[in-house]
Amino acid sequence: MNQLHRIPFLVIGGGIGGLATALALSRKGYPVHLIERAPEFGEIGAGIQIAPNGSRMLDDLGVLGKIRAYAVYPQRLILVDALSGELLTALDFGEKFQRAYTYPYLVMHRSDLLTILLDACRQSDVITLETNREVVAVDDLGDGALVTCADGSTYECDALIGADGLRSVVRKHVLDDGEPVCVEFVAYRGAIPMEEVIESAGMDTIRYWIGPNLHLIQYPLRRGELYNQVAVFKSNRYRADSDDWGTEDELEEHFARTDESVRKALVRVKRDRRWPLYDRPA
Structure with a gap:
């Protein structure tokens, strides 16, 4: 079923960067919707150094x-x-x-950092989190963006933020730099x-x-x-x-x-x- 969601801020990607972005926006009072392609939130890797x-x-x-x-x-x-x-x-x-x-200066496990950020996002009344949402298309609406997922779900937003990794779908739409x-x-x-x-x-x-x-x-x-x-x-x-x-x-x-x-x-x-x-x- 095709479902259209109109939202102020849409973040694509539920890793450390995407969750931190959603949390930052929420602390300024903005409603945020975040979608992640994987079935559940999780982090690959081990250590991270934080200056x-x-x-x-x-x-x-x-x-x-x-x-x-x-x-x-x-x-x-x-x-x-x-x-x-x-x-x-x-x-x-x-x-x-x-x-x-x-x-x-601190060091920690990446999965611990992601879990802490995820818990903070889940505790926020203005953050909506969804998994199993693989973005396949991004369209520029002039005053916003339209995002289409593989399952047919669509999201219309005022501002789109791509935090979807090395092979970002959003980056390809914005820069198309290969x-x-x-x-x-x-x-x-x-x-x-x-x-x-x-x-x-x-x-x-x-x-x-x-x-x-x-x-x-x-x-x-x-x-x-x-x-x-x-x-x-x-x-x-x-x-x-x-x-x-x-x-x-x-x-x-x-x-x-x-x-x-x-x-x-x-x-x-x-x-x-x-x-x-x-x-x-x-």
Whole structure:
């Protein structure tokens, strides 16, 4: 059945960006309708780093207090040569940093952040959330937009906000700048229980191992119960017409020349999924 909904603000996409946008509008008194293509709200991935500008906005959204129960507040970030193990530089997140930026630098699990934002949206009287709504067409009405979904539902709105990911339907309508471009880098990432960690820099540190065309990032999550690790490298075997590149064998080859601590940490980096990285050239 074709159903037409006329609404002031329509947000497409129920990830972190879409939910935060809906919540921000609602806190200014605007009614918001958000639609998500998946059957239920959920987040893919593990860790997210939030700098002071981000934590300030989360405070403006009224959720920073709840985030404190899940986040880790590191005391420093270190940059280490992945080949030699030499400390290159460090950033202290202590008292001087706090005075300069007012708000903290924090790290947390992406799913925890999404759950907190989702709960806040559900508690709002002016936010409507719907799932199973796959957008297939966007039409410019001049004074608004008309959105059509795969199930035949249509939404007419005064303002349309696209938060629908890398291959955004809204972006295609507004810019039509083509498909995202693979940058030939691939990531292996995931969070493991703290008791499974072989090598770490401690609970108070974000550690970046950097080298030619590769890096490894490590930091604790979820009150220190999990440890997030992300290994990234540029593939020498990339082909646009194939998925046979950025493999586990290549991961091992690229990191074989790194410092012993990096190689030990790599043993616990999750291999169940590879994540090709994309960009949109200006």
